Amino acid sequence: MLRYNTATTQNIIKHYRFTHTLVQFNNANIHRFGVKEPALKNLTLNINNDQRLVIIGSVGAGRSTLAETIAGRHQVKPLSAAKWPVVNSPYPSEQIRLVSFKEDSGTFSYSGHYYQERFNFSDPDNDVTLAHYLEKDKVDPEALDKVIEKLDIKHLMSLSFVKLSNGQTRRARIARALLQKPAMLILDEPLMGLDVQHRSRLLETLGDLDTPVVLVLRPQDEFPIWATDVVALKDMEIEWQGKPKEFLEKRDKLKQQEEQEREAYRQQQQQIIKKQQQENNTPSPSVVELKNVNVIYSGTKILDNITWTVGQGERWALLGENGSGKTTLLSFLTGDHPQAYANELYLFGRRRGTGESIWEIKQKVGLVSPEIHLYFNQGLTGLEAAGTGFFDVVVPRPISEEQIKVVRQLFKDFSMESFMDRKLRDMSSGEQRMVLLIRSLVKMPELIIWDEPFQGLDDKMIKNINTWLEEHMRPNQSLIMVTHHEDEIPRSVVHRFKLGPGGVDAN
Template sequence: MPQNLLLIQNSKVLFKGNHAFENLNFSLNQNENWAIIAESGWLQTAFLETIRGNTVIPEGHVERPFASTYIQEKSAQKEMHSFRDLIAYVSQKYEFRNKFNQQNFYFQQRFNSSESGETLTVEEFLQAVESKVSGPWTVEGVMELLDLERLKDESLLKLSNGETRRLAIASGLLRQPKLFLMDHPTTGLDLASRTNFGKVLKEIISQGVHVILTCAAGEVPEGITDVALLDSKGVDKTFSASSFSDQEEIIARKEWNWDLLKSLLSREKLPEASPVRLENVTITYDQKPILNQVNWEVRAGEKWQLKGPNGSGKSTLISLLIGENPQAYSQNFWLFGRKRGTGESIWDVKRPTGFVAPELARFFPANQTVRKVILSGLFDTMGLFKKINAEQDELADKWIELFELEREANQLLSRVSMEKQRWALLARAMIKKPQLLILDEASQGMDEMQRTLFKDTVQKICENSAISLIYVSHYDEDVPDEVNQKFSLVN
């Protein structure tokens, strides 16, 4: 009889004040490692948070036998303890703090080389990770496993999204967990890193760690033994990993009111000037080239996919295009026919361009509601700080209606689900009817249904307007058909 490590029985679960599961039942046994699949990413996160003890359970109970011996020992020694001491968790909302232990970075800070001294390096960050228990993982070992050795002296601010993801996993291992919970761990990883993730996972499991992770139905990695399909009642079905195949029937197809979307798009013909033209652009940080002699032109109405592995400089290139990189003035590049550094204001740069990236949600002030965030797109500010008129308010209402955000409109952005945040950010980018739309892994963190809907939405935007588009994604299947040109960066 396999040893039971975790048991959830007949549990009604509330997460962030909302109903998550009516009757959740789940067990983890010795030598099992689970992938959790669901139509809703919010349900997947609620499931992991239930294991962590961060949900309300008015009915039923959760048992954690994996921590029993540890709790008995610490109780006998009269030491502070918790079952959480034996759990590592990689969230989709990971945040790193500066040297003053404050998470007070602002969005532009990552592109300002003079400010990188305020943050720890990769090696310093990992050395500072504390564990309540002993175990096999060392700083050197996790850096080798997660391919972080070459980044050990890099400031946290200079890491790409995928590199930051690998760092979060490495940090989790240094907690010497018995149970490792990962919420969509391959999100933001390039193709090579995703391909290698199965090997990483098997090495983690070989050290006695049990893994429960969430993922898309078509992305169950090597090392996983079992798959659970969730719905609002609880665990709907379970499969062995060997018998599980991409369960297409769980991916519901959803559509917005496309006529409403069409009415919100610009009818103006775009100017003839190319939105983007770069000539031999070179960006360096601490004498290290991030972009080296880059030449690229995006003509009006063109749709491009920007590709490249983690760390190849995609975010740095985008920072130039959205006016956030202080090295812009020393480079030869033109935005909408005007050379940077010829007297234009930052608002002149930002006005024609809409921009969405998942990390943007972290940088809005804490008091910003979904409605305020959407309206802030009219002013290109990280939050709403101006009075708005009736016409602007009505325009926001239409975008809120389109993306079905009525219930969340007056909630704080930080309190709504990740997929709702993504739609709010897209509405923020589109509310000003931009000539150029830049989407940097914009559907990251969405579940499969929402990712498909996001792709469909961008497709409809392209079909019904003359907008220019730069689309960044490590997943080719997420790229709309209208995107028919590719530009690749290399490390």
């Protein structure tokens, strides 16, 4: 884990001969456009050129709102309460780059694509390659080569943007922001979707920049050694400001205690499973069975001879680096991948391609993923978005009173009742992810597939979800979960399957 380092911080500060203000708020009220009530009240915050600020807070605490405010995306009242000396324009958002969860550059829009398109053989009609995405603004070739090398996306330049993995997309969007040479760079949860290696690599790259950087992180995320200051938010207000050392000492003490409890529970679960297997010689029926599965695009193997069986009631973690083929493998299990018919694959006891429809498969599967998240209309309410899970679509359909009752109970279970009638656009990305987690459960499906489900969620929310799984999952329900964070894996998940580079079996 990256930790606070006094020597490194002092070296960074030495780069600055004079201290001056970059952004300043003094008792400012921050309003979203068209909203009378302020989102942030009496905001007082000063960011100097010798600071490397990290913003911390739980879901709904106001982290993204504060990031957007620093980037000049909200109204400030009175106008005199905010200053942006870092820019030479009356419009700070023109020179400050904010990279948040969803792509909003105008070069690429998910509205012109559909979810299954990323698994097709051919490129989409309105194809935007990564090279086009990064080079549209006529960037300096030398700068481009340096950035794509640093962020490890050089080998992806010819690929369609829509076909990049979640972690690859995140790195590409950060690269684009850097190439625009911003006066300040603000990254909202930049570590989401990145494996351990690429999280470390990104933080190192950011630490070498001359450009002022503000990071928005979850409390549990890796902490950059170059950070100089921490701002902690709670209930849309700054609760605490201080130095990283103080924050990390308190956080790490809690994490160690939780890890000990989690490991003790897992050992107990493994003993229970072992005892059940000894008492019952009849193996449980398989929910998923892959035999020597291969996926090839343009001569490149994405999955290489994968054999894997998931039994009824088993809980698995699917692990692997960015680009190792995890999402492609999961697309076989949801019926979305066209190459499933060319492989030996059994779902729920039936070989794929023997007459079953894609919708018969989907009816037994509950899915949440970063990719499907991107295709939801922000105008949907929490109820409408969750209700689409009954039909395995991303557009709203009428649901019955009985179905509304099921959705309402799940929102209640996760203390999300107030979000049923709220529109997605008025939620943080973490709150939206909670709605989509509920969506994946409304059918109480035989197989739950969670691809990086906890992106944007804080420790408390993750703990609540994992407790819900332990208390509410039926013994015959199976779970497959993808994550790049070992400490996010539910305690009840005792099986692991790992993919290596090139989609090989790395177990």
